[in-house]
Amino acid sequence: MRISQHLLVFISVLSLTRAQTATVAATALESTVAPAENATTSAAEPWIAPAIFYPFRSAAGDTEHFLTGDESYESVALSTPYTFFGRTYNSLYVHYNGLLTFNQPEPASGPNYNPTRGAEDFIAPLWSDLDDMGWMGMFSYQQYTNGSVLTRATQDINQYFPQMNFTASWVFVVTWDYVDAVDMNSFIRHSAQAITFQVVLISNGSLSFFLINYGDCAVIYDQVEAGYDTINSIDHFVIPGSTNGYSVSNLRNTSNVNVPGRWAFSANSGLESIIGVQIRLTSFSDLTQSENIEAVLLRIKQDLFSRGLSSSIQMKLREVKKTQP
Ligand SMILES: *[C@@H]1O[C@H](CO)[C@@H](O)[C@H](O)[C@H]1NC(C)=O
Ligand SMILES: *[C@@H]1O[C@H](CO)[C@@H](O)[C@H](O)[C@H]1NC(C)=O
Ligand SMILES: *[C@@H]1O[C@H](CO)[C@@H](O)[C@H](O)[C@H]1NC(C)=O
Numbered sequence: 358m359r360i361s362q363h364l365l366v367f368i369s370v371l372s373l374t375r376a377q378t379a380t381v382a383a384t385a386l387e388s389t390v391a392p393a394e395n396a397t398t399s400a401a402e403p404w405i406a407p408a409i410f411y412p413f414r415s416a417a418g419d420t421e422h423f424l425t426g427d428e429s430y431e432s433v434a435l436s437t438p439y440t441f442f443g444r445t446y447n448s449l450y451v452h453y454n455g456l457l458t459f460n461q462p463e464p465a466s467g468p469n470y471n472p473t474r475g476a477e478d479f480i481a482p483l484w485s486d487l488d489d490m491g492w493m494g495m496f497s498y499q500q501y502t503n504g505s506v507l508t509r510a511t512q513d514i515n516q517y518f519p520q521m522n523f524t525a526s527w528v529f530v531v532t533w534d535y536v537d538a539v540d541m542n543s544f545i546r547h548s549a550q551a552i553t554f555q556v557v558l559i560s561n562g563s564l565s566f567f568l569i570n571y572g573d574c575a576v577i578y579d580q581v582e583a584g585y586d587t588i589n590s591i592d593h594f595v596i597p598g599s600t601n602g603y604s605v606s607n608l609r610n611t612s613n614v615n616v617p618g619r620w621a622f623s624a625n626s627g628l629e630s631i632i633g634v635q636i637r638l639t640s641f642s643d644l645t646q647s648e649n650i651e652a653v654l655l656r657i658k659q660d661l662f663s664r665g666l667s668s669s670i671q672m673k674l675r676e677v678k679k680t681q682p
């Protein structure tokens with residue numbers, strides 16, 4: 358039997374939160390154009406972060422920590438508890454090595470990523486031995502419970518997770534900035550290669566989300582990992598390409614929400630629901646053969662993962678319908 362080239366596949370996605378569906382569906386573009394440089398811009402002017410970045414550093418009122426010791430971190434008490442995939446935390450640990458952990462500090466210099474490790478709840482915007490590169494480095498952070506940052510976070514979450522009608526009541530912005538510089542002026546101007554990224558935790562007191570923003574991402578020659586993991590690894594995600602070793606330069610071009618440099622995730626579990634995804638395949642595959650069905654489901658699953666969906670989803674084929682080409 359000839360199978361038409363256009364097959365509609367109806368698939369049930371189990372354990373998929375509505376919010377995560379929204380991540381996949383979100384297509385709206387946000388302006389990511391950095392402030393335009395004009396002919397008079399010179400190395401003497403301070404570096405300007407990409408537009409996707411939330412305000413940061415002392416100019417925004419942040420608490421700043423400059424790199425001093427090796428593999429060190431700061432514990433931060435949270436003014437509003439943050440629930441990360443079902444576990445609620447009153448504090449977290451910000452590491453110079455581009456890592457944010459919840460249940461315990463992680464003084465290891467690099468990721469040595471093992472997806473089944475599952476000992477920690479962490480967000481790794483760019484986990485690597487950043488404090489050993491001989492660069493100047495710092496992180497700065499701030500918690501917000503009012504003002505324009507909450508408005509911005511509310512808009513971002515409603516854009517990426519549109520069914521939630523979400524209103525942010527607490528936002529935590531932490532920004533890492535590393536520059537291959539020896540003096541503060543060069544550091545501030547980013548007049549040498551740099552690595553700059555940001556994590557934005559957003560909650561309304563019960564639902565939790567987070568954004569990762571990437572700016573400059575100089576190639577470094579060390580282990581790297583970007584993504585998140587949870588205790589027992591029930592939820593985990595690795596940004597594709599971030600563990601291939603030694604090169605992270607394209608992170609600023611990657612996204613799961615069509616905004617280059619930005620990744621948006623729901624940190625909620627227990628919102629399980631059965632939803633349907635209707636997908637139009639454009640290549641030929643005879644779905645009367647079960648091995649072809651498995652292959653197609655795997656392709657779809659991998660595509661959904663690459664857009665930021667949790668690895669805990671399960672897919673089943675419910676119905677295949679032949680339609681006219
Ligand atoms: C160049 O840009 C800066 C800031 O964006 C502005 O203050 C300045 O007037 C501009 N100069 C010219 C010649 O356009
Ligand atoms: C936010 O709340 C803090 C502390 O209550 C207050 O000092 C600050 O002025 C408020 N900011 C805005 C923008 O309302
Ligand atoms: C969204 O929430 C606001 C207040 O939180 C409410 O006034 C509004 O009706 C809600 N919209 C929908 C579509 O549920």
Ligand SMILES: *[C@@H]1O[C@H](CO)[C@@H](O)[C@H](O)[C@H]1NC(C)=O
Nearest residue numbers: 521522523524561562563564
């Ligand atoms: C958080 O947002 C969700 C979805 O809008 C809502 O159901 C829930 O009540 C909110 N939680 C709080 C504490 O406001």
Ligand SMILES: *[C@@H]1O[C@H](CO)[C@@H](O)[C@H](O)[C@H]1NC(C)=O
Nearest residue numbers: 605606607608609610611617
């Ligand atoms: C990122 O995208 C820009 C514009 O599309 C391109 O010029 C640049 O080479 C890309 N960088 C990387 C590292 O892929």
